[in-house]
Amino acid sequence: MSYRSLKPGGWVELQELCAEVLCDDGTMPDNDPVKYIYELVQRAFEKFGMNVTVPKDLEDRLREAGFENIQCVMAKVPIGPWARDKKLRSIGMFQKIAVQDFMSVLPGRPFTALGMSQVKSHATIGYARSALDDTRVHRYFPYYFWFAQKPK
Amino acid sequence: MSSRDAFSFLLLSRNLSLSNCDDTSTHTVTMVSLKRSASEPKAESRPSKRARASSADGDVRDAAAANIDKDPATPRRDPRPDLQRPSTTDLPTRPHAVLDDSEHPRPEGQYHPGIVPNSDETSSIRSTSSGRDNDPHTDESVFDDRDDMPSIADRRNLVSNAAAAFVIIPQSSRVAVLDEGNTPEDTGFDQGYEAASTASWDVVALYDSENLDRQPEVQYQPTDAKDELTESYETRSTGSTSVTSAADWDAVTLCDSENLDRQPEDQYHPTDAEGELEEDESELSEGYETGSTGSTSITPSVYDNNTFEDGRRYQNFENGYYPIPNDREELVREDIKHCMLMELCDGQLFYAPIGDQPQMILDIGTGSGELCQSSSHISSQCPDKLYDPPGVWAIEVGDQYPTARVRGIDRSPTQPDWVPPNVDFLNDDVEQSEWLEQNVDFVHFRFMAIVLKDVVGVLKRAYK
Numbered sequence A: 001m002s003y004r005s006l007k008p009g010g011w012v013e014l015q016e017l018c019a020e021v022l023c024d025d026g027t028m029p030d031n032d033p034v035k036y037i038y039e040l041v042q043r044a045f046e047k048f049g050m051n052v053t054v055p056k057d058l059e060d061r062l063r064e065a066g067f068e069n070i071q072c073v074m075a076k077v078p079i080g081p082w083a084r085d086k087k088l089r090s091i092g093m094f095q096k097i098a099v100q101d102f103m104s105v106l107p108g109r110p111f112t113a114l115g116m117s118q119v120k121s122h123a124t125i126g127y128a129r130s131a132l133d134d135t136r137v138h139r140y141f142p143y144y145f146w147f148a149q150k151p152k
Numbered sequence B: 001m002s003s004r005d006a007f008s009f010l011l012l013s014r015n016l017s018l019s020n021c022d023d024t025s026t027h028t029v030t031m032v033s034l035k036r037s038a039s040e041p042k043a044e045s046r047p048s049k050r051a052r053a054s055s056a057d058g059d060v061r062d063a064a065a066a067n068i069d070k071d072p073a074t075p076r077r078d079p080r081p082d083l084q085r086p087s088t089t090d091l092p093t094r095p096h097a098v099l100d101d102s103e104h105p106r107p108e109g110q111y112h113p114g115i116v117p118n119s120d121e122t123s124s125i126r127s128t129s130s131g132r133d134n135d136p137h138t139d140e141s142v143f144d145d146r147d148d149m150p151s152i153a154d155r156r157n158l159v160s161n162a163a164a165a166f167v168i169i170p171q172s173s174r175v176a177v178l179d180e181g182n183t184p185e186d187t188g189f190d191q192g193y194e195a196a197s198t199a200s201w202d203v204v205a206l207y208d209s210e211n212l213d214r215q216p217e218v219q220y221q222p223t224d225a226k227d228e229l230t231e232s233y234e235t236r237s238t239g240s241t242s243v244t245s246a247a248d249w250d251a252v253t254l255c256d257s258e259n260l261d262r263q264p265e266d267q268y269h270p271t272d273a274e275g276e277l278e279e280d281e282s283e284l285s286e287g288y289e290t291g292s293t294g295s296t297s298i299t300p301s302v303y304d305n306n307t308f309e310d311g312r313r314y315q316n317f318e319n320g321y322y323p324i325p326n327d328r329e330e331l332v333r334e335d336i337k338h339c340m341l342m343e344l345c346d347g348q349l350f351y352a353p354i355g356d357q358p359q360m361i362l363d364i365g366t367g368s369g370e371l372c373q374s375s376s377h378i379s380s381q382c383p384d385k386l387y388d389p390p391g392v393w394a395i396e397v398g399d400q401y402p403t404a405r406v407r408g409i410d411r412s413p414t415q416p417d418w419v420p421p422n423v424d425f426l427n428d429d430v431e432q433s434e435w436l437e438q439n440v441d442f443v444h445f446r447f448m449a450i451v452l453k454d455v456v457g458v459l460k461r462a463y464k
Helices: A033-047 A054-064 A086-105 A109-114 A118-132 B001-014 B024-038 B044-057 B058-068 B118-133 B141-148 B151-168 B226-239 B239-244 B274-279 B281-290 B302-304 B328-344 B376-381 B393-400 B455-463
Strands: A008-015 A066-076 A140-149 B195-197 B205-208 B251-253 B265-267 B306-309 B314-315 B358-364 B404-411 B422-429 B438-445
Touching: A008 A054, A008 B239, A033 A109, A033 A118, A054 A066, A054 A140, A066 B328, A086 B306, A086 B328, B141 B376, B151 B422, B195 B422, B239 B358, B358 B455, B393 B404, B404 B438
Parallel strands: A008 B438, B205 B251, B358 B404, B358 B438, B404 B422
Antiparallel strands: A008 A140, A066 A140, B195 B205, B251 B265, B306 B314
C-alpha cells in the first residue's frame, strides 16, 4: 500500500516569517519608515496573489487540509542589533542584513506593481535604510513554526 | 554548521563592520586577515611605492623620515615587541588556511600574521596595514614573513584546482569523469563534454560545460530494434574505454541543451559483456522504463528559464511571474536567513517529532545553498571564494538523518550538485503539478506560505 504523499502519522512543518514589523515597548512610531516599507510590501505582494501575513493564520488552513495535532512555536526576531541578549543581538544583525538586501529587491517588480516610480521607491527605501541603523527603535518580526500531523 | 563563519564571510563580501556587536574581535580578525592578504603582492614593489608616496606626501615629512632612518639611536617601532614572531613554516600555505583557524591552531601568546590575538591590538594592526604605503616609519619587518606567501593569483589557481579535485573525488566506484585525459576522440564527444556526477552517483548526465547552447553531437535514441541498439552500444564500447571501464553505471542521461520540451533519454548499460546485452532484452526495456530516480532534474536548458530586469535575475518557471529574484545576491540572503534560524533554534533544524529514522523527507522551496556551492561552473565564476560552509536545509538534514532520502523541490534550479548521497533536488512547481513523491515521512516548508498562492491546496497535496 502506498500513499500518495504523506504516510499516515507523517508530519508537516512550516517555518514562516510573518512580514509585519512589530514593536512591544512603544519605541517605534506609527510612521516608522521600515514599518511603512513592509506595509507597501504587503500591498505589493497582494498584486501577485500572495499574502505576507498568512503565517499567523496557518492553523485554520492546516485544519482545513486535514491535519491534526497542530502545534506552533512563535519567536520574536529583532530587526537590528538592539536586543540585550547576546544571541538575539547576533540574530538581529542577521535579520537586519536580510532586510537590507530585501529592500534592494523592492524597486524592481514589487513596487513597480504598485505603480510607484523608481525615484519614489528609492527615496522611500532610503529613509528605511537609515532608520534601520537606529538601535533605539525596537522592531521585531514574529516567526511562526507550525507543525502538524496526518492522522494515523 | 558554523554560522559565525558564514556570517564573517558575508561581512567580508560586504565590507561591513560589526561595531554594534559584542563579537567584534572575531569578526574583525577575519576582516583584517583578508585585507592583509589582499595587500600582500604589494610587498615586492614596496620601495618604489614608498618613494612615490614620500614625494607625494611632501618634503617635510620625508626629511623627518630620513633623519629618523639615519639615526641609529632611534629604535624601530614594533607594534608588538613582546610577542615572538613565528617562523615561515608556521605560516598558512593553503588558500583556505587564511580563514581557517582550526587547521592551524595558533599558540597562545604568539604573534601570527593575519590573526590578531585580541581586540585591543586590532587598531594597531589596522593603522599599520593601512598606513604602511605612505608611512616610512612603519616597521617593515612585521610583514617580511609574508613575502614567501603565494600571491593572490597563485591562490586562485589553488582554489580552482581544489575545486576541480572535489569534482573528481570518487564517492563510490560509480563516479566517472570524462575529461581531456580519458575521453577518446572517436567517441564523438568533444573535450568540452564532461560528466556531471549527480546526487547518488547512479546517473551521469553528459552536457557541454562550456557551451550550453551547443547541441550534443552524439544522441542516443532508445529504439526497439535490437540491431540498432547493439550497434549503438558497440560504438560506445569500442570507442570509449573509460565508459566501458565504468561498467557499473546504471544509466546515462543525455541532456539535450536546445530542446526544452524533450525529456532526457536514458541509455541503459548492462553491467557485463555484450553477449548479455543481446540475450537479455527484457533488462534493457526495464532500464528504459524505470529511468532515473536518483538524478537531479537539472539539464542545461532549465537555466534558460530566467529573465533579467534591472540587473537582477528572475525565475521564469513555466512563464510564471515571481516578485523576488533568484540571482546570487538573493540566494546568499536566503543563506543568511538559514544561518539566522539555526542560531534562533539552537541548531535544531525542525520541531516536528519525526523520530530517529525517517525514510523520506521533502523540502519544499529548498532554495539555494549558495554558500556551499562547490560545482565546477560556479567555482570558475567565483575563483576568489575561499571556503564553503554548508548552507542549505536539505543538505544538513541529509547529513543528520542518513536513513532518510531527502528531496528538495524548487522552481529555480539553483541548488548545489555537491551534496550528500541521500539528497537530491527536483526542479518543479508544487502548486501546478501532482507531487511525484510517495510515502513521505516529513514535509518541510520554509518561508513558503507567503509566496504560495494556494496554501491550502499545497497542504492538501502534501496530505494526500
